[in-house]
Amino acid sequence: MSKQNKAICADSLRNRILSLDLEAGSDIDEVGLSHEYGISRTPLREILHLLAGDGYVRLEENRGAKVASMDLSVMRVFFQTAPLVYCTVARQATECRTSTQVAALKEIQRAFTASASRGEVGETALLNHRFHEQIGQMADNPYLMASLKRMLIDHTRLSQTFFNPRSKLDQNRISQSVDQHDAMISAIEGGESSLAIDLTLQHWDLSRNEMEKYVRPDPLPIDVISMKDRRNAF
Amino acid sequence: MSKQNKAICADSLRNRILSLDLEAGSDIDEVGLSHEYGISRTPLREILHLLAGDGYVRLEENRGAKVASMDLSVMRVFFQTAPLVYCTVARQATECRTSTQVAALKEIQRAFTASASRGEVGETALLNHRFHEQIGQMADNPYLMASLKRMLIDHTRLSQTFFNPRSKLDQNRISQSVDQHDAMISAIEGGESSLAIDLTLQHWDLSRNEMEKYVRPDPLPIDVISMKDRRNAF
DNA sequence: TTGACTAAAAATGTATAATATTTGTATACT
């Protein structure tokens, strides 16, 4: 019973961190979580140590675990490094993929598409995460996978706004993202590595724009009341 | 008392894995190690979970921890990926290094040089590890650092033979390696990134040759008795 | 001798209790 709970708990914690349900930088309550998942603190702490190694949380001596933070200083490096890692992984995935793996990728994409059309922000972001993680699996490179996984932690957290459609423009952006995934799948399946890289870059550009907006949002209008209405206001 | 022991134990285990004192793929005895380090199983298990996240060990459900293995299939990827990671890290380190970090690097290099001249294989390999890890620190890129650390785990284990001088030729190779480190330091300190990359590639080539020999050693001579001595043998 | 079954033992995983540390607060002292 509790054996399964441990795995469930680990997965759940990962998801909750990715979906910002557990806020970046916030303290993790060992007692509360252990009760919540019906396990004791010992296995929960072991999970936290695992997650610490994966970069999800940070352990501090004698003051427990905190959710990994996302300072601006690291964000800069994030934007710098992402294209290199994503493209390299995409290339290797294209060269190494097996048909089983492609099938799994398509399955994830099916779920992703459905979730996006339903407008479920958190789920969509998580499935997007799994999509890119699966490409990482296909690259079959444990060394780069370590980088990729770390990038995706921050990427997914930053993209929580991305999949939240507020306007027609946002809707369009999301469907564009879905289309790019489809194109990436066929490039990978067809072994066209340079095309896969190209599509990966385009895909990155799309989400980068949105994420940069999140990190550095559009400034508030200087004229609090728009020019048009000003005359009437006074 | 035991608080310190935990950190000591974690460091020691890492070192013992890197030095092949704990063989790749071998089982890890929780009870034995916890006694050895004077801590109980709980903190030891937490350490193992941490090391699992870092790629030093592999946890298997209900059958404990094993030292991370080094199968040949992964070695291929290792040789493929190393230049990219090492060079990218070297470039970023050159751009981001602080004087404090350079000083630390020089300190490590001092110890490395001394150890190499004394012919202490394990220690030399470990200091070489710390040298390259320090360059990783200087790059200040947590994403690539994850890859670098994983590469270095295997690199250091493979290079255990490297620093074992058997012949004059080996001596020369080791001193060449020391010199390359020195050159890398000044390139990094001077901010000459393209030079740093170049030196990194040369350094890689040197150790790659040796490591490949280890993975795929020179074939045994077909003539068991050399031509010269054959006549006398019969 | 081989194979399947069983029981004992060894090792792993979990929960709880005991110990350490940190942090907040109140009180005494300068």
Next chain:
DNA sequence: AGTATACAAATATTATACATTTTTAGTCAA
């Protein structure tokens, strides 16, 4: 009033005891 110290509560860590699982050794029948 401001600082320092001591005490208490909360929290984190470790140890131990217990439960579960795997491995091993041994028995018996084919």
